[in-house]
Amino acid sequence: MNIQFHNTLSGKKEDFQPIRAGEILMYTCGPTVYDYAHIGNFRTFVFEDLLHRFLEFHFREIKDFKVNHVMNITDVDDKTIAGANRDGIPLAQYTKKYEDAFIEDLKTLNIKLPTVMPHAADEKEIQSMIQLVAKLIGNNHAYVKEGSVYFRISEFKNYGKLSKKDLAQNITGARVDVDEYDKEVGADFVLWKATKEGEPSWDSPWGKGRPGWHLECSSMSMKHLAETIDIHAGGEDLIFPHHENEIAQSEAATGKPFVKYWLHAKHLLVNGEKMSKSKGNFFTLRDLLAKKDKSGKFYDKMAIKYALLSTHYRTQLNFTFELLEEAKENIKKLDDCYFKCLSVAALGVEREANVASKKDFENHPKLSGLREYTTKMAEALQDDLNISVALANLFEVLREINSWFPGSIAIDGSQLRGVIFFFKLIDDLFGLDVSVINSVPERVIEMLMKIIEFRRKKEFGPADQIRKQINDETGWLVKDGRPGEPSTVKKKRRTWD
Numbered sequence: 001m002n003i004q005f006h007n008t009l010s011g012k013k014e015d016f017q018p019i020r021a022g023e024i025l026m027y028t029c030g031p032t033v034y035d036y037a038h039i040g041n042f043r044t045f046v047f048e049d050l051l052h053r054f055l056e057f058h059f060r061e062i063k064d065f066k067v068n069h070v071m072n073i074t075d076v077d078d079k080t081i082a083g084a085n086r087d088g089i090p091l092a093q094y095t096k097k098y099e100d101a102f103i104e105d106l107k108t109l110n111i112k113l114p115t116v117m118p119h120a121a122d123e124k125e126i127q128s129m130i131q132l133v134a135k136l137i138g139n140n141h142a143y144v145k146e147g148s149v150y151f152r153i154s155e156f157k158n159y160g161k162l163s164k165k166d167l168a169q170n171i172t173g174a175r176v177d178v179d180e181y182d183k184e185v186g187a188d189f190v191l192w193k194a195t196k197e198g199e200p201s202w203d204s205p206w207g208k209g210r211p212g213w214h215l216e217c218s219s220m221s222m223k224h225l226a227e228t229i230d231i232h233a234g235g236e237d238l239i240f241p242h243h244e245n246e247i248a249q250s251e252a253a254t255g256k257p258f259v260k261y262w263l264h265a266k267h268l269l270v271n272g273e274k275m276s277k278s279k280g281n282f283f284t285l286r287d288l289l290a291k292k293d294k295s296g297k298f299y300d301k302m303a304i305k306y307a308l309l310s311t312h313y314r315t316q317l318n319f320t321f322e323l324l325e326e327a328k329e330n331i332k333k334l335d336d337c338y339f340k341c342l343s344v345a346a347l348g349v350e351r352e353a354n355v356a357s358k359k360d361f362e363n364h365p366k367l368s369g370l371r372e373y374t375t376k377m378a379e380a381l382q383d384d385l386n387i388s389v390a391l392a393n394l395f396e397v398l399r400e401i402n403s404w405f406p407g408s409i410a411i412d413g414s415q416l417r418g419v420i421f422f423f424k425l426i427d428d429l430f431g432l433d434v435s436v437i438n439s440v441p442e443r444v445i446e447m448l449m450k451i452i453e454f455r456r457k458k459e460f461g462p463a464d465q466i467r468k469q470i471n472d473e474t475g476w477l478v479k480d481g482r483p484g485e486p487s488t489v490k491k492k493r494r495t496w497d
């Protein structure tokens, strides 16, 4: 089965064929670092993380395969300049704070960092952008007006092909100078802005000025990847004018297709409404992490990631606190199942069973069900990242693993190593950070063995005493099994533990 992605350019699902063997060229629009990113932004970044991880997963058998992923940091544009001027500090100082926060937020959500993150205000990037503008002036696709340079959209016959907007009636030679503008205006947009009082500027053949926002993505994508790339992704709000303008600038300069597959994530609603500060339903990631649930515990970062991940990227996601509760329950199920396996391994079915084994995963006869569900999960993701079906199959696997534990079913070391491998695979794919703890400390195992022994003799008092000791002293928690199951341990690592 081939990978299929919904391509905004054609408006339908298409077979995905990479341009190069062994590498995917992918560009995603990065943040404008003028404020903390909100959960609507992170929905898009989580979707792009899944896309990146899925491509690595899908092509993992190809030697040295890599996803060459570029994401820009917009650190000079209308919004960042306005913010720096408002605070009365240099632009670089203003944007650094929000860029650092953004990178920290990506790490919090266990989002893979892109291969390259070029900065719009970087001197080398500015020079590349100037060259691109010069090329567009040279071939009549752009013109200079009072020290600014504009893209001439009447000269680009496919203008509107991504957004499917009929902009013909608006092509009157009107010009826009701002980075973000009315969704229905097909105007000559600014590539290079003549310097203004209180704005940073760079020398150019057209006098001092600075790049317009749209220009950087064209320039960086072609410079750091290639003139034609495989995938460009972003939020749906970027389709027009930003991505439409990127196509115009790039294709007018090279005469080649800029991007083969355009993927766009729908933005989210919070409690059924568009996020807005005035409605009180506007959340940055930091706002959510500082909130407590009904039980008085902070919301957990992986529950937030799960909530953002679990709705298909082209479906409207309605973010609610109930959804976050459900996400929490699902993360708990994953954790419980993993730590049960890790504990049983540590208890000595075979001590080294905490070592993941691909060979055991692929060959152990008792893991045939797991392999089947894993295949279904992978196939669901091949179908335009069908996350709902993928997650449904993931929980089928957990059900199967959990069914092994009561009493009579013997689990051998090789089987456990195969299961641990499965959890590593899942973490590679979804980035939910389930299997990062690889082993149970010796002291905890010894205490756990005593608990099991006491419980076997029905001496519950001493068993409870040791349990309390583990909980208080070791950073681990004891969980009693269902009848016939041994007690197991779990590392305290989520906010609810």
Ligand SMILES: [Zn+2]
Residues within 6 Å of the ligand: 028, 029, 030, 217, 242
């Ligand atoms: Zn962009």
